[in-house]
Amino acid sequence: MLDFIFYLPTRIIFGSGAIEKTGKEVAELVHKVIIVTGRTSARKMGFLQKVENSCAAAGVTTVLFEEVEPNPSLKTVERGTEVAKKENCQAIIGLGGGSALDAAKAIALLCTNPPPLTQYFGKNKAPHPALPLIAIPTTAGTGSEVTPYAVLTNTEKEPHQKQIIAEDSIFPRKALIDPELTLSLPPDITTDTGIDALSHAVESYTSNRAFTLVEGLAKESITLLSKNLPSIRKNPENLQLRSSILYASLLAGLCIAQTGTILVHGMGYPLTSELGLTHGRANGLLLPWVCQFNLKSAPKKFAQLAQALGERTEHLTIEQAGEKSVEALSRLLDKLGIPKRLSPGLMKEETLKRFSQEMMKNQRKLANNPRLPNLQDIMNIYQKIL
Ligand SMILES: [Fe+2]
Incomplete structure (x- = not known):
């Protein structure tokens, strides 16, 4: 007998050129967002510009946080949260590989919940829902655009440990999945x-x-x-x-x-x-x-x-x-x-x-x-x- 629960609160927009729809999709939710991305490739490849242009055309104001390192640390998440809160951003765009998306999820959670982030390692521990998240993956692998997981590196512990936040409210609200962004991956x-x-x-x-x-x-x-x-x-x-x-x-x-x-x-x-x-x-x-x-x-x-x-x-x-x-x-x-x-x-x-x-x-x-x-x-x- 079939007996299961399948939960997916993410609107999936898949296809070549999907990134151009970012502004319209974000504008349906909010009018000011922070873009969370890595230090180089999204800018170098022109993806960041596409997201910014698309948002501007839809009347969405963007703030930028491009400091996410591979295997992101808690400190990076705290810094990103500070920027998002100071600028009163109402949603988060995660643009990049798994690291950028996971950092974006953690920032979305820390914007609405008291620090420290470490208390949310585990499953559904946060008292308040995260800010809405829009995920735009630039690699093909993590699947983070449709999961409720953020994997972070706890650099406060020696040796460093990977720890996971599993929180229903960090499921991206929307995922714009565009194969053109993966064309020039090494x-x-x-x-x-x-x-x-x-x-x-x-x-x-x-x-x-x-x-x-x-x-x-x-x-x-x-x-x-x-x-x-x-x-x-x-x-x-x-x-x-x-x-x-x-x-x-x-x-x-x-x-x-x-x-x-x-x-x-x-x-x-x-x-x-x-x-x-x-x-x-x-x-x-x-x-x-x-x-x-x-x-x-x-x-x-x-x-x-x-x-x-x-x-x-x-x-x-x-x-x-x-x-x-x-x-x-x-x-x-x-x-x-x-x-x-x-x-x-x-x-x-x-x-x-x-x-x-x-x-x-x-x-x-x-x-x-x-x-x-x-x-x-x-x-x-x-x-x-x-
Ligand atoms: Fe994995």
Whole structure:
């Protein structure tokens, strides 16, 4: 029997040239916004100008905060909030990759809720709804334009930690998703963010919290990404391919908005915050090994995952077909040039143990994972990438 809740309060405007509609979409909500973006690329690529022009044409006043760094810190969010409040902005536009969008979400929340932001780490902890948020992604991977999550780096803690705000009111009110903005992304960013999307889709599909509607979206996303991510490396300026990958990333975002992620993201966060790997790269390293660990828990599901990845499985047993999914993922990551291991010496044994112990405290990710690991299981998975 079908029995589920699918919550999405975001109006999705997808298509080539969608960015030109920003002003009209914002003007339906408010007349003064702050644009939150990174330090260079949105300006350099001319996207910022397009957003400003579109807002001006629709009678919307814009204020600019272009200080978001990769893996944004709490301090950046506090500074952005100060500007937004001082200027009496009524809404936030997040323009950029996952970092800019997540910082924009946190600023939207801190504009209407008392500091410090750290008290809102966790799920639905803020007493007041955030300011409305309009998301304009410029990479294809995070899916942040349709999720209620903001991932921030807590630089007040040593070692630095990635922490998550999950708050229904930071779901973007509108998402303008324009593949033209991703046309000139460099190959490494295209691959890394694409692998993040793939990881979202696979994690959501195999999560304990998956349900039929999510599974359908996730499978579609996985098929599109496995087919098109290798091709985009040869044809980076193919708008059709860019559009397909951005769409797949959107689908994967819709999925994790409902189910959250599992062990791959949980174990990957410290590889980014402490060892400096990109988020996508960290997920890519761990994805096949986590799937291999989870195989036993749901062989049928993994057999279907293999099919979504383009494997022929009709002559195989369910278990053999399931194993094909892990092989297919490894092969795909190989094709994308993702190494199978960390650089030698990057993660010491004692660090591996500490990361594993931290993972065991992450009750939500453990509960979402289809097979419950113990400390040794987590350590074994980390060992695979040494
Ligand atoms: Fe992610």
